Amino acid sequence: MEYKTNIGLEVHIELLTKEKMFCSCKASFGDIENTNVCPVCLGLPGALPVPNKKAIELAIKTGLATNCTIDRKIIFDRKNYFYKDLPKGYQITQFFKPICKNGYINLENKKINIKEIHIEEDAGKIGKSSPIDYNRAGVPLLELVTEPDFENANEVIEFLNLLKEILMFCDVSDCKIQEGSMRVDINLSVRKENESLGKRTEIKNVGSFKSIKNAIDFETKRHISLLKEGNKINIETRRFDENINETLFMRNKETISDYCYFKEIDISPINISKDFINSIKNNMPILPNEKREIYKNKYDLNKNEINAILCCKNINNLFETLIKNIDNKKEVANLIAINLFKIVNENNLDIEKFNFNINYIENLLKLFLVNKISRDTYKDVFYEIIINDIEPISFIEKHNLYLTTDINFIESTILKVLEENKKSIIDYKAGKEKSFKYLIGQCMKSLKGKCDVNIIKDLLLKNIN
Ligand code: ADP
Ligand code: MG
Ligand code: ZN
Numbered sequence: 001m002e003y004k005t006n007i008g009l010e011v012h013i014e015l016l017t018k019e020k021m022f023c024s025c026k027a028s029f030g031d032i033e034n035t036n037v038c039p040v041c042l043g044l045p046g047a048l049p050v051p052n053k054k055a056i057e058l059a060i061k062t063g064l065a066t067n068c069t070i071d072r073k074i075i076f077d078r079k080n081y082f083y084k085d086l087p088k089g090y091q092i093t094q095f096f097k098p099i100c101k102n103g104y105i106n107l108e109n110k111k112i113n114i115k116e117i118h119i120e121e122d123a124g125k126i127g128k129s130s131p132i133d134y135n136r137a138g139v140p141l142l143e144l145v146t147e148p149d150f151e152n153a154n155e156v157i158e159f160l161n162l163l164k165e166i167l168m169f170c171d172v173s174d175c176k177i178q179e180g181s182m183r184v185d186i187n188l189s190v191r192k193e194n195e196s197l198g199k200r201t202e203i204k205n206v207g208s209f210k211s212i213k214n215a216i217d218f219e220t221k222r223h224i225s226l227l228k229e230g231n232k233i234n235i236e237t238r239r240f241d242e243n244i245n246e247t248l249f250m251r252n253k254e255t256i257s258d259y260c261y262f263k264e265i266d267i268s269p270i271n272i273s274k275d276f277i278n279s280i281k282n283n284m285p286i287l288p289n290e291k292r293e294i295y296k297n298k299y300d301l302n303k304n305e306i307n308a309i310l311c312c313k314n315i316n317n318l319f320e321t322l323i324k325n326i327d328n329k330k331e332v333a334n335l336i337a338i339n340l341f342k343i344v345n346e347n348n349l350d351i352e353k354f355n356f357n358i359n360y361i362e363n364l365l366k367l368f369l370v371n372k373i374s375r376d377t378y379k380d381v382f383y384e385i386i387i388n389d390i391e392p393i394s395f396i397e398k399h400n401l402y403l404t405t406d407i408n409f410i411e412s413t414i415l416k417v418l419e420e421n422k423k424s425i426i427d428y429k430a431g432k433e434k435s436f437k438y439l440i441g442q443c444m445k446s447l448k449g450k451c452d453v454n455i456i457k458d459l460l461l462k463n464i465n
Contacts, residue, residue: 037135058170077262078263114145148197202236356386373403
């Protein structure tokens, strides 16, 4: 019997604000433990939370970018539970009225509905040098909840990549799954075709895209085999163990009543003006899906090139800057997708933090596109720019790498090569294409690579015939 899988995601996104959600402590990652704390985020009696305007702006921006409706009346609630990383004994969240609702993101072949996006504050975490590090307590988070529209891991990964692109291009979050600035909970159930949704389990905080795929594949199989053996699915929360590639029982799923939600009485409702929303709308960047369309339809780029150019903001900025002054978009895309990524991978560079001189790259590209240097020189000097920050023009001059434009010199060199390779000419005339290639190679060698290969081809053909 065939089973269908349904998956819904809850994605926690740490916002790129300087300050925490309800106090002015620094919201940064990796600082000395328990240094970014104050009475508000430590939950000391009498301390009052004040909502962070920038965080609300980023939530609205995310809602607009994911086709949500925005609720202009912002109300916060308390989610009560007792845990050592939660100093107040409750988390401020938006339970009854999320700021964004009913959005969607289009995958290539499918629409994934977003149920809601709400604002909340993060909890602390286990410290390395102290039992709990409260630097993270109170850091602004968005929680994005999808409908259970996914049917397999590939759709989930596609969605998360698109979401990540949107959040990065909108400067909402850096979405570093390994640093916890994007955290994904997977809800999964299986059912027979035509049946309503099955009982689900929840897999918490899966730590990488690869693990997300493995967790989904494992959990799907686990559900199916349980059902096939006539067992029931226990509604529970599980975790994914990357070492054994399996999900493991953590706890039974808590229910809404466990949390005793009620309104956050320390913060009065906030009314967002239409002007505020409009100003966010008017300052939205071009979204990655719009860019994707332009790259595909206007610039004729392929999927690999497009993915490379959209991998992160600084690479996209490199592309967009270069094409302002260079008509051959394809060549620019190629340089990034193939040459740059090769260098990045071979040298283990962090592409997001990566610095390079765009002017240098532009000057080099221009030289290549007007045939002043060979493709090999172009590649080699590009490497020098990326790795050693070498200025290309003086480098090319110093090493005498310009292509020869002296046609008489080229032709006399070619004639010499032909004189020394009479056998190859005969072979070529008898139909051996290889011999022609060999001749090109010999000419290149004599000219020390400093001639455009097309010029060599033309002159060879002219002189052979
Ligand atoms: P809760 O608040 O108990 O976590 P929600 O209704 O907020 O429940 O849903 C949480 C997530 O679980 C959502 O992403 C939703 O799409 C998903 N979900 C709900 N029911 C199912 C189901 N039967 N199968 C798969 N996913 C589900
Ligand atoms: Mg939920
Ligand atoms: Zn604080």
